[in-house]
Amino acid sequence: LPHLLLWKVCPSGAVENQSNQTTEVLVQPVVCVALNDSHGHWEGSLHPGGSYVLTCDKGFQVSGKLKVSMSCREDGEWPAKPWCEDVDDCDKLVYGCGPAGLCVDRVGHAECVCERGARRKAATNGEVVCYFEGDRNDCGAVNCGSHGVCINLKEYQDTFDTGSTPFRCSCERGYMDDGDTCVAVDCGTLEDPLGSWRGTSLYLGEYNLECDEDAFLWGGIEQATTISCPASGQWNSPPKCQSPAEDKQLAQMKCVKFWINLLAIFVCLMMAALAAGLTMGLVSLEPVELEIIQAARLDDCTTEKEKTRLQGQKENATRILPLLKDHHLLLVTLLLMNAVANEALPLFLDELVPSFMAVLISVTFVLICGEIIPSAVFTGPSQLTVAARFTGCVQCLMVVLYGAAKPIAMLLDKALIQSHDERHTRPQLRAVLRLHSPSGSSFLSNPLAEQALPGRADSTESIGSDGGSATPFARQDLPGGQRRFQNVADEEQPYSLV
Numbered sequence: 001l002p003h004l005l006l007w008k009v010c011p012s013g014a015v016e017n018q019s020n021q022t023t024e025v026l027v028q029p030v031v032c033v034a035l036n037d038s039h040g041h042w043e044g045s046l047h048p049g050g051s052y053v054l055t056c057d058k059g060f061q062v063s064g065k066l067k068v069s070m071s072c073r074e075d076g077e078w079p080a081k082p083w084c085e086d087v088d089d090c091d092k093l094v095y096g097c098g099p100a101g102l103c104v105d106r107v108g109h110a111e112c113v114c115e116r117g118a119r120r121k122a123a124t125n126g127e128v129v130c131y132f133e134g135d136r137n138d139c140g141a142v143n144c145g146s147h148g149v150c151i152n153l154k155e156y157q158d159t160f161d162t163g164s165t166p167f168r169c170s171c172e173r174g175y176m177d178d179g180d181t182c183v184a185v186d187c188g189t190l191e192d193p194l195g196s197w198r199g200t201s202l203y204l205g206e207y208n209l210e211c212d213e214d215a216f217l218w219g220g221i222e223q224a225t226t227i228s229c230p231a232s233g234q235w236n237s238p239p240k241c242q243s244p245a246e247d248k249q250l251a252q253m254k255c256v257k258f259w260i261n262l263l264a265i266f267v268c269l270m271m272a273a274l275a276a277g278l279t280m281g282l283v284s285l286e287p288v289e290l291e292i293i294q295a296a297r298l299d300d301c302t303t304e305k306e307k308t309r310l311q312g313q314k315e316n317a318t319r320i321l322p323l324l325k326d327h328h329l330l331l332v333t334l335l336l337m338n339a340v341a342n343e344a345l346p347l348f349l350d351e352l353v354p355s356f357m358a359v360l361i362s363v364t365f366v367l368i369c370g371e372i373i374p375s376a377v378f379t380g381p382s383q384l385t386v387a388a389r390f391t392g393c394v395q396c397l398m399v400v401l402y403g404a405a406k407p408i409a410m411l412l413d414k415a416l417i418q419s420h421d422e423r424h425t426r427p428q429l430r431a432v433l434r435l436h437s438p439s440g441s442s443f444l445s446n447p448l449a450e451q452a453l454p455g456r457a458d459s460t461e462s463i464g465s466d467g468g469s470a471t472p473f474a475r476q477d478l479p480g481g482q483r484r485f486q487n488v489a490d491e492e493q494p495y496s497l498v
Contacts (some may be wrong), residue, residue: 032072039084048072056084059108091146095123101130144169148182174203174231187229194241203229211241218242261351268345272370275338278394281378281387283331287324290317316388323394328409328416333398336405342366 031046039060044052053069054062062068062082070079089110090096090103097103097112101120104111114120114130123129144150148171171182184203191197194215199207211223218240225239293313301307323330345366349358378386398405 030074030076032076032078035078035081037083039086044069046072048074048076052078054082054084059087059089059106060084061087093127094125094145095127095129096144096146097127098129098131100132101128144171144177145181145183147172147175147184148177176233185229185231185233187233187235190235190238192241194243194246199226201229203231203233205229209239209241212243214245215241215243258352261348264348265345265352268341268348269365269369271341272338272345272366273374274390274393275334275341276371277374277378278387278390279331279334279338280375281383282320282323282394283327283334284379285320285324285384285387287321290321290324293317294321313384316384319388319391320384323391323398326409328412329398329405330394332405332408332412333394333401336401337397342370 030048032048032052034046035042035052035054037054037056040054040056042052042054044050046052049071051069051071053067055067056062062084068082070082073079086105086107088105089108090105093103093110097110097114098118100115100118101112102115104113112120112128112130115132118130118132121129121131148169150169169177169182171177174185175182176185184205187201187203189197189201190207190209192209192211195209195211197207197209199205201207205228206226207228208226209217209224211217216223217225223241227235227238230236293310294317296310296314298307298310301310342362346358346362349361352358353361380386
């Protein structure tokens with residue numbers, strides 16, 4: 001018999017007679033139910049694995065196709081049940097029946113119905129266009145497609161029009177006028193370093209992101225996703241691919257960048273502090289005072305402690321004096337370093353904290369750690385010792401910043417000419433003697449009396465103040481405009497002053 005199978009069941013099977021003989025059983029084969037469609041016809045095999053084809057009538061389609069095929073499953077069920085749908089022929093029209101026409105979708109074609117008083121004409125592509133003529137303005141044969149209507153403006157508007165005619169398209173949301181018709185807005189293409197985008201970026205189009213083999217969508221474990229361009233024409237937080245290995249590397253780089261910025265902040269603070277302290281500690285020193293220290297003799301010290309202290313001061317003065325010879329170059333160099341450090345500090349702080357915090361911290365740290373504390377340390381009781389320790393650093397800075405500092409220093413030398421008057425005036429010299437007098441204020445008690453003997457290199461002077469006896473000194477002129485004053489009256493406490 002057709003479509004029947006002959007099955008032979010073993011003795012151990014479910015069907016068995018008492019004589020232990022084989023039993024023959026007829027089994028009906030598996031088939032799927034035949035399908036019907038009012039706008040098409042099915043034909044083909046109903047058995048599993050066979051091809052069953054649906055062919056639509058004219059004017060009907062299945063998801064844009066005239067024919068679809070499928071196969072019956074092993075369980076006797078169809079995987080889907082498609083049907084033929086009417087095709088919107090009006091959507092295919094380029095001119096949409098014109099501004100005075102209405103499109104009616106018929107089976108297999110579109111019919112244009114014109115308004116009363118409108119005229120019909122055939123466009124170049126064969127479509128029917130309805131329009132008004134005469135004094136009444138209209139869009140003529142201009143059509144904006146299925147997603148807009150043509151608008152005829154009353155007059156030309158520079159703020160609205162982009163062409164030479166007043167015809168414009170009023171498009172629905174998600175579409176725009178390209179000058180001829182309404183087209184879908186484009187959100188623009190996307191790029192991902194760890195994946196690839198495929199599809200269309202137009203409104204309502206499918207845009208697919210596929211991540212690389214070792215990458216996943218951000219915040220999940222999927223490797224692909226699909227998005228559509230919104231009506232606004234701008235992507236709203238598009239997905240991105242991320243790689244665990246690359247994320248780890250970026251985290252390490254971020255950590256390294258953090259410590260680099262932190263180190264740069266520390267260096268800027270130290271540079272600002274050093275520049276501010278050296279400006280106060282070095283520039284405020286008088287070369288004459290350092291020369292006096294150099295000229296002082298160790299033999300005049302009365303104790304070992306005093307001799308050791310003087311020896312250290314002489315060494316410090318020897319190291320500092322060469323820097324003070326070019327006063328303006330030293331000053332400009334230190335100020336340039338201070339300016340660079342203060343300007344660079346907010347740039348590195350901005351990488352770690354918000355901008356307003358960067359400015360606040362920069363001002364606070366520079367004021368306290370870069371100005372007040374260094375100035376107090378460099379002008380303290382050990383000013384000479386502290387300044388001498390940084391002479392090597394200052395010399396390096398003067399070499400590095402020489403190109404920028406030297407021209408400014410030369411301008412200052414020309415504008416501010418330094419005078420080379422005598423180191424101590426006579427009133428100043430009297431004040432020094434008064435302050436260092438071993439016998440107190442009565443040591444200088446008479447007015448100045450000078451008796452110079454002509455023809456002799458040596459002479460005697462009496463130096464004193466009003467109301468007391470004058471103290472005679474022997475004066476000797478020395479090379480270089482210097483003079484030596486020797487106490488000739490007090491034999492118990494003789495001393496000399498140059």
